[in-house]
Amino acid sequence: MLAAILRVLASPAARRLSRAAQLVAAIAFGAAAASQIDLAVNGMFLGSILALGAIGITLIYGVLRFANIAQGDMMTFGAYLAFFLLVSVLPEHAGLGPFTFGFPLLLAIPISMAGVAALAVGMEILVFRRLRLRRANLVTIEIASLGLAIAVRGVVQMIWDTPVRYYPHEGRDHYSLPAGISIAPNHLFVAGAALLLAIGLHLLLTRTKSGKAMRATSDNPDLARxxxxxxxxxxLWTWAIGGLLAGAAGVLLVIFNATSQLKPTIGFQLLVPLFAAVVVGGIGNPYGAFLGAMLIGISMEVSTAWALPTYKPAIAFLVMVLVLLFRPHGLLGARD
Incomplete structure (x- = not known):
């Protein structure tokens, strides 16, 4: 019976039906996004943030073959590190053109990225490398990753407590565009920063010796060695890059928020969308992670036209399931 079902699913007619279903789903998604163009644009901005975190996850998975559950809390750590710099170290807030933040944030972002990169490298040296040397299985490594996520969140709560914090910010007007689109200047900054980081990562992976070594190690570690x-x-380079991206994503996520609100669970709440973006794009493919993050971000924002915002993670999971039904390896994933 099972063999008969598999033969039917592998038949040319079934493949044509699958392609037709994908086309219908794409048209339906496009129509929904077009009817809520303002939300779709916001979804693209959210997707650019998700892309940074998702690319970090997929890079680490591509080399180490395990999913870093601590990625969301690494984003939180980066966001709080920037908060500390803004309120305690860097000069007082000063306006920066149309943005709600001042020039000190431009200094806080790279410092926070470096801090999270150092945290990521420390996790590799002190925890994951030792587990690999002891030939720990995948379940043990994943549990260690979960433990580190809880530990990072606990450190954040211990240092900055649990009340909601806010980045120093000033009110600014939105840009009004045709078709009822309203864009906050901060969102343009978020998209621009994420795009620059994505381009920089692409150049690193394709034009540098270290990037080519990372790709070779991802393809076949034994042959690379x-x-x-x-x-x-x-x-170490892979962890550092994943940390850099997580740090940037955490800060940009707070900037994306209209009130610049910061709380200890801000990164953990995005863990489901982050993993959904990785799976939708194709596990281990950074370009797929970027594409998957855009799809997840737009879906989450457009869904708020019909559902409560609290259902956003469920929408991300639903989109992931629907994509996997038609493309089990993800949008750009390689077949095993």
């Missing part, structure tokens, strides 16, 4: 690539160093 045999060809003279220092895979331990590649792993």
């Amino acid at each position: 045999a060809s003279g690539i220092d895979t331990d160093r590649v792993l």
